[in-house]
Amino acid sequence: MPRSHLLARVDAQTSWDVIVIGGGATGLGCGVDAASRGYATLLLEKADFSQGTSSRSTKLVHGGVRYLQQGNVALVMDALHERGILLGNAPHLVHNQAFVVPDYKWWERPFYGVGLKLYDMLAGKLGFGRSRILSRAKTLNMIPNLEPTDLRGGVIYHDGQFDDSRLAVTLARTMDDLGGLAVNHMAVTGLAKDGDGQIQGVEIKDSLTGTIRHLKAKVVINATGVFVDEIRRLDDAAATRLIAPSQGIHLVLDKSFSPGDTAIMVPHTDDGRVIFLVPWHDRVLVGTTDVPLDAPTPEPRPMDEEIDFLLEHAGRYLARDPKRADILSVFAGIRPLIRVEGEDKTSSLSRDHHLTISQGGLVTIAGGKWTTYRKMAEDTITQAARFAGLPPHACKTENLPLHGWISGLDPKNHLSVHGSDIGELRELIRQNPDLGAPLHHELPYLRAEVVWAVRREWAMTLSDVLRHRTRALVLDAAASMDIAPDVARLMAEELGHGEDWIDSEVTAFRELAQTYLAT
């Protein structure tokens, strides 16, 4: 899908039914929902799909054990229901993950055992497996590097795990399959209104060339995550703040820190939250933190105190403690939490979503979680279509297989995230065996995946490929810097760019990658 074709489609349409601003979980969910109802739908993403919060999650499709601790049963039930739906619609991207809550005090096993039984019950028919009490020996067998001193046993339960950026690109491809159009590197810079003050379109700026366009739409949806207030102020300069931004970081460690397939759930941190140590793409992901911010930034940086906090808590639960030098990559994300007057502790703010329609007709959807993106989109498109007077069509996404749907793939095969497209990737390698070579001995990715990302997955920059289409930057920041020139050259051949482009992309990427190093 060359960019010129995408732009030609943008220019050919005189008016859209629905324009969605933002290509994260929420916007892409809305794009898929609207396109599947048959509405002429355009999605515009300023940077790359999932570049905001949606590539920086803990990668869990979950009800949220912590929200159960907080007594938010309705949120947990909804999220568990969505967890089951997502597994059914994208089995190539979501898999069942076992978690153990290790217990060091006499009361912990009965306490967490009962709580997790309730978690199982709330999932009902869509459960991922029953929780049960484990002996000390069994717990150590499942998590060999667990701190053995004073360990009494554990409680095992099940949740879902996924690759957030791969799900995002899969949603973009699903939208495309349904006749919608998703364009990355395209920012919305203004809203156009008619004489009655009603929004009738958007001004957009191509982030790669600076070209400005004006587009018409029957309804505009603001799904820009932590930046929804910026778009709301384009509509109404006096709009009050909706978002309370809160930063969370993750550390990525070598798999030897938690060998085996079982994740650890630490049920109580010093600041009264939970943290996870989860096996992911043959590494261990440790997170997260919760630090209120004054304002969001597009490239949030991990704070030293957050890194120390996670190292310290991980060390309490692991026999071999991780040190700073063991961190392969560290990344930060910002939660788009809904502000509550008088509440300044973001960890107690609700993870529920919030939908508003302004006087001018701007539909804003914010909050929620990756896990609930489909339900958020269903609510948003139903309300938006009603408001805009679009012909009513029922939501179809509960039983809508996502692009590449196939069941039974081994999630340990890194190509499984491509689902049924694996056959085409293999064909690419058959035609050009050089593309079957790995990019780096510490990373699973093949040269073919770079070519595929450019040809089929809207990748336009080195960061698009190394951060989101592959997860090289997140899995090993230093290794991703090593392969940057090679990957840039492969992309340049596909995109028709010269040496200057390669040099500037490599420089920009290495600057970005430096911020993912902890030392």
Ligand SMILES: Cc1cc2nc3c(=O)[nH]c(=O)nc-3n(C[C@H](O)[C@H](O)[C@H](O)COP(=O)(O)OP(=O)(O)OC[C@H]3O[C@@H](n4cnc5c(N)ncnc54)[C@H](O)[C@@H]3O)c2cc1C
């Ligand atoms: C640390 C952390 C851990 C988390 N872990 C989990 C988890 O394990 N499971 C789970 O379910 N949820 C998790 N979440 C929550 C989940 O990641 C978010 O709720 C979700 O990703 C938000 O998606 P979004 O689309 O609303 O926002 P975003 O992903 O931020 O998307 C908004 C997009 O809008 C774009 N944009 C902004 N301005 C413009 C403009 N003017 N024009 C065009 N585009 C624009 C941005 O570039 C961005 O890509 C976690 C969140 C954090 C921070």
